[in-house]
Amino acid sequence: MKCGVVVFPGSNCDHDVYHVLKHVLEQDATFLWHQDESLKGCELIVLPGGFSYGDYLRAGALAALSPVMAAVKRHAEAGGLVLGICNGFQVLLETGLLPGAMRRNANLRFQCKDIYLKTERTGLPFTRKLREGQVLRLPIAHAEGNYEDFPEALDRLEAERRVVFRYCTEDGEVTAAANPNGAARNIAGICNAAGNVLGLMPHPERCSESVLGNTDGLALLAGAVEVARGAFSGTSGAAAGARR
Amino acid sequence: MKARVTVYPRREILDPQGKAIRDALSRVGFPGVEDVRAGKSFEIQLATADPAAADRELKEMCEKLLANTVVEDYSVEILAGDRP
Numbered sequence: 180m181k182c183g184v185v186v187f188p189g190s191n192c193d194h195d196v197y198h199v200l201k202h203v204l205e206q207d208a209t210f211l212w213h214q215d216e217s218l219k220g221c222e223l224i225v226l227p228g229g230f231s232y233g234d235y236l237r238a239g240a241l242a243a244l245s246p247v248m249a250a251v252k253r254h255a256e257a258g259g260l261v262l263g264i265c266n267g268f269q270v271l272l273e274t275g276l277l278p279g280a281m282r283r284n285a286n287l288r289f290q291c292k293d294i295y296l297k298t299e300r301t302g303l304p305f306t307r308k309l310r311e312g313q314v315l316r317l318p319i320a321h322a323e324g325n326y327e328d329f330p331e332a333l334d335r336l337e338a339e340r341r342v343v344f345r346y347c348t349e350d351g352e353v354t355a356a357a358n359p360n361g362a363a364r365n366i367a368g369i370c371n372a373a374g375n376v377l378g379l380m381p382h383p384e385r386c387s388e389s390v391l392g393n394t395d396g397l398a399l400l401a402g403a404v405e406v407a408r409g410a411f412s413g414t415s416g417a418a419a420g421a422r423r
Numbered sequence: 424m425k426a427r428v429t430v431y432p433r434r435e436i437l438d439p440q441g442k443a444i445r446d447a448l449s450r451v452g453f454p455g456v457e458d459v460r461a462g463k464s465f466e467i468q469l470a471t472a473d474p475a476a477a478d479r480e481l482k483e484m485c486e487k488l489l490a491n492t493v494v495e496d497y498s499v500e501i502l503a504g505d506r507p
Contacts, residue, residue, distance in 0.1 A: 236488070284439070287443055
């Protein structure tokens with residue numbers, strides 16, 4: 180099983196993700212350049228944080244049109260695992276792999292701090308190691324994390340249980356005060372209908388080792404790695420279809 | 424011909440930048456400003472001389488790239504002086 184970390188011009192969390200995959204989880208990992216037209220056999224794809232294409236036009240808008248994203252889209256549509264972190268989440272929104280859009284943080288400030296996240300959906304490849312309602316402490320670092328969509332689209336997202344993480348207090352209460360950026364319904368992370376694509380604003384790769392004082396983020400990548408290893412060593416049709 | 428595309432945050436959505444600018448305008452002596460929407464403007468030079476074709480193409484540009492219609496509205500205009 181090979182993990183691919185996509186590098187856009189302006190990505191700056193690519194090496195952090197690579198480090199966690201390669202040295203903490205001890206997986207075969209490689210970088211994929213934005214001009215690559217194939218995913219080189221990678222089965223778990225991570226779109227890292229940063230400022231792809233300098234955030235020109237809109238965060239993620241130009242990265243969404245890069246050659247590698249056409250391959251990521253095919254991979255996702257075939258059931259392959261894709262995780263978008265921060266700017267990677269913005270890229271997934273602009274690509275249309277996830278619904279909605281990001282606006283500037285409501286208070287117009289770049290937010291760089293630890294926040295608490297409530298796990299709303301377990302059982303996904305990325306959340307299978309988490310408990311329903313489990314509260315995680317993760318760092319955020321973004322100026323555009325104010326998630327927005329039409330009210331009926333938000334209702335549909337909720338009805339389909341695709342809100343995976345919400346900003347909350349340390350005790351797991353979802354309150355306006357615990358919302359760092361004004362995101363609709365405190366949404367911090369969502370998945371696609373099939374559950375193989377996840378986007379979230381907080382940075383799990385920055386808190387995946389005890390030496391950093393926090394390992395709350397490790398479960399996400401560890402869960403995805405387990406599923407990718409299991410799925411791709413098996414012979415199920417869906418898994419075979421996702422291999423490319 | 425030359426065209427201008429303007430992209431604004433949708434009316435229904437809080438525009439934090441516009442609100443901050445409105446508050447700042449009030450501080451520099453314009454208390455009568457009731458609302459500001461902060462958007463983007465693009466001046467686009469097109470090869471075509473056909474305004475209908477240009478209009479169609481500009482709207483397609485907005486849908487595909489220049490605007491994110493989840494949170495933004497857009498308008499297109501052919502700039503005066505370039506009209507046939």
